[in-house]
Amino acid sequence: MEHFFLYSAIALTIIIAVPMVRVVKGPTVFDRILAANAIATKTIVLICLTGYIFGRIDMFIDITLAYAVLGFLGSLVIAKYLSSHRMRRQRQREQS
Amino acid sequence: MIQIVFSILFVVLGIVFMLMGSLGIVRLPDFYSRSHAASKSDTLGILFVIGGLIIYEGFTQSSLKLLFIILFIALSNPIGTHALARAALRKGIKPLLFNRSSKEDSQ
Numbered sequence: 001m002e003h004f005f006l007y008s009a010i011a012l013t014i015i016i017a018v019p020m021v022r023v024v025k026g027p028t029v030f031d032r033i034l035a036a037n038a039i040a041t042k043t044i045v046l047i048c049l050t051g052y053i054f055g056r057i058d059m060f061i062d063i064t065l066a067y068a069v070l071g072f073l074g075s076l077v078i079a080k081y082l083s084s085h086r087m088r089r090q091r092q093r094e095q096s
Numbered sequence: 097m098i099q100i101v102f103s104i105l106f107v108v109l110g111i112v113f114m115l116m117g118s119l120g121i122v123r124l125p126d127f128y129s130r131s132h133a134a135s136k137s138d139t140l141g142i143l144f145v146i147g148g149l150i151i152y153e154g155f156t157q158s159s160l161k162l163l164f165i166i167l168f169i170a171l172s173n174p175i176g177t178h179a180l181a182r183a184a185l186r187k188g189i190k191p192l193l194f195n196r197s198s199k200e201d202s203q
Contacts, residue, residue: 001100001152008107015111018118028127030184034177035121038134041173042114044165045145052149061161068165072172076179083183 002053009049016042033078040071099151106148113141126192127184135177142169 022035044064051060120133146166153159 004104004107008111011111012114015115015118019121021122022130028184028189030127030180030187030189031130034127034131034134034180037176037180038117038121038138041138041142041169042118044169045110045114045142048146048149048162048165052152057153057158061158061165064165065161065168068168068172072168072176075176079176079179079183083186 002055005049005052009046009053012042012046012049016046029082033075033082037071037075040067040075044068044071099154103148103152106144106151110141110144110146110148113137113144117141127189128181128191131177131181135174139170139173142166142173 016039019035019038023032023039026032026035044067047060047064047067048057051057051064054060114137117133117137120137121130124130124133143166146162146169150159150162150166153162
């Protein structure tokens with residue numbers, strides 16, 4: 001069963017590497033943040049599978065919880081900042 | 097034995113859903129359709145994989161924490177994508193099939 005978790009973790013690593021294309025060449029900043037958010041949410045599953053590979057799921061599960069909370073807060077704060085009044089005022093100053 | 101079979105089935109199904117989400121983020125033409133792919137299919141894939149791990153684990157303290165992770169992700173991942181899409185709409189990014197006449201009709 002550890003072999004199955006190892007192979008699925010390898011497949012998941014390849015799947016995580018795919019949205020890096022969108023992070024590099026995304027037309028707007030929202031595409032980049034969306035792809036980075038997708039990478040962060042898939043990394044949660046990768047840490048869980050790593051815990052089963054090493055046989056220490058009771059330790060890795062706490063790391064997973066902390067990582068999930070931090071990734072969610074990061075993406076939410078960046079989204080609130082990009083739609084804030086300060087960015088809008090700065091854009092109007094650039095246009096005038 | 098049947099526990100292991102269901103665990104493998106759920107993990108493989110979740111990995112297939114996450115592969116679809118990744119390909120959708122790369123291949124779809126628009127920001128809003130990309131956020132659609134990132135939100136729904138990724139959430140369902142993570143739910144399937146961690147559900148398979150819960151079936152493999154049985155009734156322990158770790159499976160309770162995995163259940164908390166499932167609840168947190170099912171709440172947080174659509175909220176984050178919705179906040180990003182609303183920020184993009186406020187900043188003025190148009191959808192791909194946006195036409196002016198339908199907007200005037202709705203107003």
